[in-house]
Amino acid sequence: MRRITCALSLIFVVASGAAVHVQNAPQPLNWAGDDEKRVAELAAGGNRDDGANVVLWTPAGALGADERRALVARLDRGVAALRTLVGSHDWQTVGDRKITYYVSADRFVAHASGRAAVFIPLIRLQDGKAPYLHEAMHELLATAETRGPMDPARLERIKQRPLWLGEGLPDYVALTAAASTGTTEGDVFDIGGLDGVDRTCATRLAGPAGPEVLRFIGAVGRPDALFTTERQTVAPTFYACSTSFTHGSGPRFIRQGEKAQAQAARIQLEQLGLTLDTYRLDVGRYPTTQEGLAALRQRPFGVDRWDGPYLKKDVPKDPWDRPYIYRSPGEGGRPYDLVSLGADGAPGGEGDNRDVTSWEGDKG
């Protein structure tokens, strides 16, 4: 009898200990656990919209047809810009597949899948904080499909990766692509874009999460709390500092700041070209050399069917802070020419100084 009592009280202690444990200890988050369910629900009753570079699935009734079309157009531009910046490589799992966006109404952390598909909570779309391009970047950088349960040995290897780079690089490129296409990337952790990220990181490092996060910036591994119910205690600091450190160290280590600028110019020229085409559809011709790109912002004198402004912000300057050269008609029978003279601001040149032009890559 005495032994039974002992055993019972022991069970009680263990049971109450377990209960306390459940309340206080961080629990692992499994944000991809319901992905199959999300896909099935959207396939059964959601809206599918196709773009050139993306497929968008949204819950029925969440967005109107016009809103869905506008979002697809925006994602198309963004993903095209990401692909230009990243390039296409043999090691990419994504290949030339479209990025499929599954927007679901349940609560979870936005994530990528390694299968050319990303998952975004509807609430993030609604509050303007959806990390559309960040998650698409994970797909463009994925080197292996992830499916099914993870074996412990592989999980241990993954935990040793430098997560600051794994998250900082997608953030950095996403922000660069968003800026070059005139869109904004959802700022989940209020880091304030590339202009604000260094300051945000510094401020947050001085806070309570600072020491725990700093150990993993520029080093291997990751703060475990990121993957538990305590995620919010470290994530805002971790993401700000990962992006800041990538932003600061990229050009120094990789020595491709010049190339990135030329690519940014190319993306901007493509966007300006699309905008000029819209202008021509309305007005019936491109702006003249005299009217210049300013015609995209302000109605030139005597132009009737102008329906602008065609640019939301001022006419962009090139990445070296000089105005793009515009002329119409262009040379060689082209309807217009757009040119950035490169780092030297003078015609011709090699490498950094090479001109970036709207007709480069045209056939003939």
Ligand SMILES: [Zn+2]
């Ligand atoms: Zn991420």
